[in-house]
Amino acid sequence: MDNNSQQSFLQIRGLEFRYGTLRKKTVLRDFSLDVEPGKVYGLLGLNGAGKSTLLYLIAGLLTPSKGTVTYQGINTRRRHPATLADIYLVPEEYELPKMSLKKYAEVYGALYPRFSTTDMEHNLKIFELDTDIADLSALSMGQRKKVLISFAFATHCRLLIMDEPTNGLDIPGKSQFRRVAACHIDDDSAVIISTHQVRDIDSCIDHVIIIDNSRVLLDESVATITSKLRFVESAETPLPADTIFAQPSITGHSLVLPSDGDAMHETEINLETLFGATLGDPQTITRIFNS
Numbered sequence: 001m002d003n004n005s006q007q008s009f010l011q012i013r014g015l016e017f018r019y020g021t022l023r024k025k026t027v028l029r030d031f032s033l034d035v036e037p038g039k040v041y042g043l044l045g046l047n048g049a050g051k052s053t054l055l056y057l058i059a060g061l062l063t064p065s066k067g068t069v070t071y072q073g074i075n076t077r078r079r080h081p082a083t084l085a086d087i088y089l090v091p092e093e094y095e096l097p098k099m100s101l102k103k104y105a106e107v108y109g110a111l112y113p114r115f116s117t118t119d120m121e122h123n124l125k126i127f128e129l130d131t132d133i134a135d136l137s138a139l140s141m142g143q144r145k146k147v148l149i150s151f152a153f154a155t156h157c158r159l160l161i162m163d164e165p166t167n168g169l170d171i172p173g174k175s176q177f178r179r180v181a182a183c184h185i186d187d188d189s190a191v192i193i194s195t196h197q198v199r200d201i202d203s204c205i206d207h208v209i210i211i212d213n214s215r216v217l218l219d220e221s222v223a224t225i226t227s228k229l230r231f232v233e234s235a236e237t238p239l240p241a242d243t244i245f246a247q248p249s250i251t252g253h254s255l256v257l258p259s260d261g262d263a264m265h266e267t268e269i270n271l272e273t274l275f276g277a278t279l280g281d282p283q284t285i286t287r288i289f290n291s
Helices: 004-008 049-058 099-111 117-126 140-155 170-186 222-226 272-281 282-290
Strands: 010-019 025-035 040-044 066-071 086-092 159-163 190-194 208-210 215-221 230-232 244-250 252-258
Touching: 010 049, 025 159, 025 215, 040 049, 049 066, 049 086, 049 159, 049 190, 066 244, 086 140, 099 117, 099 140, 117 140, 117 170, 140 159, 140 170, 140 190, 170 222, 190 230, 208 222, 208 272, 208 282, 215 222, 215 272, 222 230, 230 272, 252 272, 272 282
Parallel strands: 040 190, 040 208, 086 159, 159 190
Antiparallel strands: 010 025, 010 066, 208 215, 230 252, 244 252
């Protein structure tokens, strides 16, 4: 293993994954990516782009047909105890066992050296959920998700992976999720959030990854994106000549425009229109960020 691999936080190289009876269906092919600590990544892509598969490969729960995923220089598929204790995956769908929350925290919290019951209870209070839960298996989908998210952040794993974390949460719950996330983000850890509900996470993330057909179309910080693109609502017709992407909105159109170079004109990111622009005209987006 080279020194560069040893120093990388999370490194994905030449990843390929096939499934099916004869392993004929390819989801990812020659896929590479780097993840660094101190960032919250938003992983975006169309249905079938391989986002969930990628998360399970990162967590070491699937075996790639080719390529490697290394965390702190160790192949995650080896299921090394120290690696397992430092990576936590929140899947989109899951069941909780028939036990109390207190027992669950005792049994599963012991697997994570930095787990904090106090932090878990603090997270649950933000979610306005009772900490004295007698039977986790009887909870609704939204309640189960709140419990697992609260537990996940309380493990203080340096790599936290979340697949559609806001799916099943009501509107207050989505706002509460953002508050919980904000409490636990630090410079030593990374969070990867894969979601279709981009408006739920646009204020949480500071780095965007958009994938399609095993390609990374965009891999940039939010700061860089907003320095090179402007996201505006416009009722003007015709649309500005330099419009990169437009989609109908209540006020007229949501637009993606190139930056005019004036920092005073920078706008907040709109993940929905950024996603549309990147998939609709990847060549233009690539040219803008490579210039």
